[in-house]
Amino acid sequence: MGEHMENRFDHYWYTDIREIVTLKDMLAGSADKYAKNPAFWVKRKKGQPYSPISYRLLQHDVNAIGTCMTEMGWQGKRIAVMGQGCYEWIVTYLAVMNGIGIIVPIDKELSGPEIENLLRTAECDTIFCTKAECSKLKGLPSIRNLVVMDFYGDRLDEEEVPDDSNLNLEKYEGWFEQEEEKKVNVTSWREMLRDGDQLLKSGKDEYLKAEVDPDALAVILFTSGTTGTPKGVMLSHRNITVNIMDVCRIAHVTTTDKTLSILPIHHTYECTLGMLLVLYRGASTAFCEGMKYITQNMKEAQNTVIIVVPRVLEMINDRIQKGIEKSGKADTFQNIMGMNKKLRKMGINLSRTIFKGIRNELGGKLRLVITGAAALSPTIYRNFEDLGITVLQGFGMTECTPLISGTPMSAPKERYRKAGSVGVPVKTGEVKIINKDENGIGEILFRGPNVMMGYYNMPEATAEVLEEDGWLHTGDLGFMDNEGWIYLTGRKKNIIVTKTGENVYVEEIEEYINQSPYIEDSMVFPYDNNGEEIVGVQILPNMEYVRTKLGYEPDREELKDLYKKVIQELNQGMAVYKRIRAVFVRKDDFVRTTTRKIKRHENPVPED
Structure with missing residues (x-):
């Protein structure tokens, strides 16, 4: 059975909720x-x-x-x-x-x-x-x-x-x-x-x-397949309005709050949480002029709330740390930070007063950061909390409009609201974890009124993730602690999550590039580039076509150069965040199943 959190977490929820259905x-x-x-x-x-x-x-x-x-x-x-x-x-x-x-x-x-x-x-x-x-x-x-x-x-x-x-x-x-x-x-x-x-x-x-029919199809959001078979998530007004109310139970936004809209507005994360929730609460939104104007626009807008992906927080954190180092007061800052942590443990929180100067560089009024779409470093989480800025983490997906779980704003601050967790399930939803290993880690399933109607004109794809009794397979792996908080440990599905929170579906990229006559087969995978997860590919070359095209048998270096050029050309047909940035050419065929499917975890990056 799933674990319905309606009673277990009632003490966390804010209750000033205005009922809406459209x-x-x-x-x-x-x-x-x-x-x-x-x-x-x-x-x-x-x-x-x-x-x-x-x-x-x-x-x-x-x-x-x-x-x-x-x-x-x-x-x-x-x-x-x-x-x-x-x-x-x-x-x-x-x-x-x-x-x-x-x-x-x-x-x-x-x-x-x-x-x-x-x-x-x-x-x-x-x-x-x-x-x-x-x-x-x-x-x-x-x-x-x-x-x-x-x-x-x-x-x-x-x-x-x-x-x-x-x-x-x-x-x-x-x-x-x-x-x-x-x-x-x-x-x-x-x-x-x-x-x-x-x-x-x-x-x-x-x-x-x-x-307006609250249960009729109102939105088609495409999540993948833009170069092959598009997969459109179908959402209704009720899907969206239920999630708006659930998020307002977790995060307290008031009429005096102002957000700065930074993220792509077509994402359900920005649209539902960054736009519609703010309008529901009577708060306001300023529009950012572009990524390079974030800190400038924060000073101009003097926003109190910001909804971001971890990459934006990393950029802001780096800017703060560089500013401290440039001032020559890094040691003093660390001493003050240590003293502040001791005071917080005693129940005395002077963060908003002590670090007012640093917050002034972010507009001066920032009080709340909501982050999701990718993993946030617990260190950066704690850094912002120590500056007197509340950080709430969320876990969701487009298929859930988007929020599945989030950090309750009213959770105990002295424990950093369990940094590293993505919080507790939303009030109207329930979570269960199936196929657990010895550590309690398994696939996370979710059920609730914010779950999509299905994929547009794709009944088979819908049936693969959505069970008849309403349980949605998230494809994410994780566990719940004894208090019901969720921790993510990895992904079951083949998705690369970029630092900006964009999802790259490997099968989609493979389907697209395999149309090239130069490529016999390929395997797209997340490649670790100095801590950043980028899109990599292993290519099995179509040597017969290459020899015919070139008129001779190329050596190893020529072959690698050739396929880098092939991928560069193919990249032009894809969105920037999907583009392949690491190319590896195989000498031998992939390790495969008996049905000739590539065994993704048994094909390491080939050595030159």
């Missing part, structure tokens, strides 16, 4: 309760300060975009949204979800062919895209409607819609075949906002009255 409920409730509060912080131009957009204006803009879509006859459509995290992205997401059809978020790092594959699979001919990423859409045959969005210049009051003349829509129209049956309609987000605003003023209310 995101339409959520937005209406928040717009009513927090009408004049800032929902988002945006910049008119690069370099300018952040300015607020209120909850009232947010709801109006969602209704305006939704009303324009309704007038255009887009009800029931699958609509893609892609690009840098920005106000226009999230308004589009909510507008589609709350009365139009099914939203299909797409990774802006994907290549054109990968994007086309997802659009075709989702039967999607309409895409909203930020202008910086639009060039990837050139000539894609699935597109019939392109709506161009902008990161800068959002309006800040109901009377002003920013100018969109800088978008040069004619340029985008020239990217597509314009035969009548293939004509692509190109418009701007702001033009749709203006039209929708006028329609609302004229009394058009069809979108406002649209009913």
Whole structure:
């Protein structure tokens, strides 16, 4: 049996939970309760300060975009949204979800062919895209409607819609075949906002009255297979809203909190926890201008909360340590840190006072960090806690919308909230561990109302991970301590997790590169590059093709150089985080099963 944690961890949960079943409920409730509060912080131009957009204006803009879509006859459509995290992205997401059809978020790092594959699979001919990423859409045959969005210049009051003349829509129209049956309609987000605003003023209310089924398909999120057979996770409003409420039981976010949105917005981690949860709580979000602007934007936004992957925390920690060393006060700092730890053990916590100067380099108001998607070093966890910044770790997956477990914010601080654990299961879910070894380590299974509806049009793949009684095989290995806290020890499934938290599915990469006539077979694997897990590959060359192509038998060095070039070319067809960075050429065939499958753990990296 699974271990249902509803009673076991009741003393941890925050109880000020507003019941919601759809995101339409959520937005209406928040717009009513927090009408004049800032929902988002945006910049008119690069370099300018952040300015607020209120909850009232947010709801109006969602209704305006939704009303324009309704007038255009887009009800029931699958609509893609892609690009840098920005106000226009999230308004589009909510507008589609709350009365139009099914939203299909797409990774802006994907290549054109990968994007086309997802659009075709989702039967999607309409895409909203930020202008910086639009060039990837050139000539894609699935597109019939392109709506161009902008990161800068959002309006800040109901009377002003920013100018969109800088978008040069004619340029985008020239990217597509314009035969009548293939004509692509190109418009701007702001033009749709203006039209929708006028329609609302004229009394058009069809979108406002649209009913939302909490259990119907609302989102298709592609997690893998972008170069082969796409695997789309199907989510409903209830999946998302249940998880929002569960996370709010674990982490206490208030109306005065402000986050800085850093992570890719198409990820369910950033979208659910970094956007929707914040809106549910009446808090606000500022949009980061890019990875290199993180610390600068933190100072400008003065955010109190940040939701990140471990790599971002590592970058911030390195910056802090280098600053201390540069000041020449490293020994003094260590002495103060040691004294502070002793005081904390006595129940006296002066961290916020003692290390105020360091926190000022991070904007001065940061109090809470939520991290997930990859393993966080316990040392870095403790470093931030010692500075007076609460760190909560989570474990989840797209198939669970995403949170499975998390560190309760109310857990005892003097024990660093069990650094190294990914916390306890969410209130509405249950966990069990199967096929345990002698140390109690086995595969983690999860069941709860946040588990996906299944993979889009892939019943066999769904059945492989989702049992009839609702148990989802996470593919992660771990154990639970005697208090019910979860610890991860590895992965059962063949996934490489990059330092930025991106999942790379090895079978997908193998399927893609094995199409090359140069490659007889391949095995993609995580390669340790000085502590960083990168994508590596072992290649079994197709020597007959190589000899025919070259006209002679190459020596060992020539062969290695050849395959590095082959992989470099193949890499251009994949997103940057999926690209193969370590190439090894085999002299002999792989060790295989009797059915000719490669035994992944019995094929070490070949020696030269």
